[in-house]
Amino acid sequence: MLxxxxxxxxxxxxxxxxxxxxxxxxxxxxxxxxAYIRHLVNAGHEVTYITPIPIKTxxxxxxxxxxxxxxxxxxxxxxxxxxxxxxxxxxxxxxxFEVVLRNFLNGTLHGKAMHKFLHDPKEEYDVVIxxxxxxxxxxxxxxVFNCPxxxxxxxxxxxxxxxLIGDDLNPSYAINIWDRDFSSPLYRFKNLWTYLENKYNKWxxxxxENLIFEQAYRTAVELRGRRLPSFDEVRFNASIMLGNSHxxxxxxxxxxxxxxxxxxxxxxxxxxxxxxxxxxxxxEAKDGVIYFSLGTMLRSSxxxxxxxxxxxxxxxxxxxxxxxxxxxxMSNVPKNVHVLQWAPQQSILAHPNTILFITxxxxxxLYELLDVGVPxxxxxxxxxQFTNINRAVLKGFAKRFDIGEQPVSxxxxxxxxxxxxxxxxxxxxxxxxxxxxxxxPPGQELVHWVEHVIKTRGAPHFRSVSMRLHFYQKYYLDxxxxxxxxxxxxxxxxxxxxxxxxxxxxxxxx
Ligand SMILES: *[C@@H]1O[C@H](CO)[C@@H](O)[C@H](O)[C@H]1NC(C)=O
Ligand SMILES: *[C@@H]1O[C@H](CO)[C@@H](O)[C@H](O)[C@H]1NC(C)=O
Numbered sequence: 001m002l003x004x005x006x007x008x009x010x011x012x013x014x015x016x017x018x019x020x021x022x023x024x025x026x027x028x029x030x031x032x033x034x035a036y037i038r039h040l041v042n043a044g045h046e047v048t049y050i051t052p053i054p055i056k057t058x059x060x061x062x063x064x065x066x067x068x069x070x071x072x073x074x075x076x077x078x079x080x081x082x083x084x085x086x087x088x089x090x091x092x093x094x095x096x097f098e099v100v101l102r103n104f105l106n107g108t109l110h111g112k113a114m115h116k117f118l119h120d121p122k123e124e125y126d127v128v129i130x131x132x133x134x135x136x137x138x139x140x141x142x143x144v145f146n147c148p149x150x151x152x153x154x155x156x157x158x159x160x161x162x163x164l165i166g167d168d169l170n171p172s173y174a175i176n177i178w179d180r181d182f183s184s185p186l187y188r189f190k191n192l193w194t195y196l197e198n199k200y201n202k203w204x205x206x207x208x209e210n211l212i213f214e215q216a217y218r219t220a221v222e223l224r225g226r227r228l229p230s231f232d233e234v235r236f237n238a239s240i241m242l243g244n245s246h247x248x249x250x251x252x253x254x255x256x257x258x259x260x261x262x263x264x265x266x267x268x269x270x271x272x273x274x275x276x277x278x279x280x281x282x283x284e285a286k287d288g289v290i291y292f293s294l295g296t297m298l299r300s301s302x303x304x305x306x307x308x309x310x311x312x313x314x315x316x317x318x319x320x321x322x323x324x325x326x327x328x329x330m331s332n333v334p335k336n337v338h339v340l341q342w343a344p345q346q347s348i349l350a351h352p353n354t355i356l357f358i359t360x361x362x363x364x365x366l367y368e369l370l371d372v373g374v375p376x377x378x379x380x381x382x383x384x385q386f387t388n389i390n391r392a393v394l395k396g397f398a399k400r401f402d403i404g405e406q407p408v409s410x411x412x413x414x415x416x417x418x419x420x421x422x423x424x425x426x427x428x429x430x431x432x433x434x435x436x437x438x439x440x441p442p443g444q445e446l447v448h449w450v451e452h453v454i455k456t457r458g459a460p461h462f463r464s465v466s467m468r469l470h471f472y473q474k475y476y477l478d479x480x481x482x483x484x485x486x487x488x489x490x491x492x493x494x495x496x497x498x499x500x501x502x503x504x505x506x507x508x509x510x
Pocket of ligand 2: 143147149233457
């Protein structure tokens with residue numbers, strides 16, 4: 001008992017001040033941000049949370065900087081479900097997204113609350129954790145507070161993030177996670193093109209981004225008596241990257257030591273109890289429950305009305321009970337369908353009668369189903385959802401349904417096949433085993449690495465050696481240039497000599 005008290009005391013004394021920058025106004029992003037808070041506060045640290053979605057009653061030792069004022073810059077219209085369904089809106093273009101996010105971050109960093117926070121000399125931190133989403137502009141916080149930088153990423157591994165802490169991943173095998181498909185044998189060539197295109201785009205951003213970086217941080221850094229380094233010096237200087245990725249959902253890539261895989265850290269480990277009526281419905285569903293939800297960013301209530309009717313008619317012919325998360329009440333609902341405005345998703349998935357999850361394929365939902373080993377039918381809409389689902393299909397515990405292109409009858413066929421064939425459930429259970437195979441839970445690992453970075457003043461030992469070299473050195477372009485120059489000189493000289501000899505030879509011949 002004494003030891004426990006002593007340990008608790010020590011951990012409070014050891015509490016560090018952590019700055020958490022999670023600027024994206026999306027529910028799944030705030031779930032990830034709040035999970036950091038939970039783990040760090042439980043470990044005795046103080047957290048300052050910069051967020052557009054403040055927690056209503058934050059725990060002790062948490063202070064919030066509310067940046068909701070500028071959240072409207074990332075328009076909701078961007079995620080219009082109907083336009084996405086029929087591909088009138090293409091969010092798969094990274095360049096478009098990058099520009100939107102750059103402008104959004106520029107606006108955020110210039111917001112009133114942010115400006116005041118950055119220019120308050122009383123603010124001091126031991127480390128800053130910055131959420132990366134197609135922009136590195138948040139990295140300047142590490143310069144303002146003169147503390148180590150930790151990147152937090154919300155998707156599976158891809159070159160855009162890995163290049164910040166090590167070598168780019170080779171596009172011959174490392175797919176672009178925004179592609180709708182990567183199964184074609186020609187994909188390797190297409191992907192090289194995408195990769196080069198992204199590189200080129202990035203290069204065109206250098207000027208506006210440097211400008212934003214200067215405008216946002218210069219005065220705050222100079223106020224603290226230091227000079228502002230270049231944007232490149234800062235954004236490629238992170239100590240580690242905490243990635244919301246997991247081998248059970250992603251693929252095995254060669255990764256730098258500074259990349260720490262903590263996918264699943266948002267799971268609470270304790271299930272909320274189900275509402276009483278739902279518990280009863282699910283307990284009594286002897287043929288099983290199918291859970292249908294399109295996530296938090298897109299709402300299934302935004303589906304076209306005709307499509308919803310079609311789905312309801314199709315569901316009415318099933319023996320199973322369907323639990324549909326739909327944000328508004330629905331009329332004329334068949335007996336075996338139960339509509340919920342809000343659903344405790346993890347608890348529904350964990351119910352022993354749940355046999356199938358129909359989902360948009362967001363990574364958090366994927367982890368929630370891997371946690372309990374339930375197979376899925378994915379209805380991808382945007383972002384990495386296509387890739388997440390394609391990978392689950394390859395792993396054998398999923399089917400993909402394109403709602404804008406395939407008829408609802410196809411969905412019904414998939415449902416029947418996945419329920420009748422036990423292989424899908426078995427694969428889901430196997431991948432669930434992989435999902436739970438860790439030495440310590442991901443939340444504990446998160447805390448460990450954050451503390452490690454602070455204790456070792458930036459964990460320079462994790463820094464990839466490849467970061468020491470320039471692009472041309474890594475790929476021996478200097479050597480190649482030298483060899484090419486040498487060869488062309490030899491050829492040039494040889495031609496000169498031959499040309500001089502020729503007239504002499506000719507004369508001899510005469
Ligand atoms: C960033 O935002 C500020 C303030 O709104 C604006 O004056 C500036 O032009 C923006 N910079 C860029 C490069 O968009
Ligand atoms: C890079 O990170 C190290 C370790 O956190 C820090 O000491 C150094 O000041 C940083 N440099 C820049 C330019 O951010």
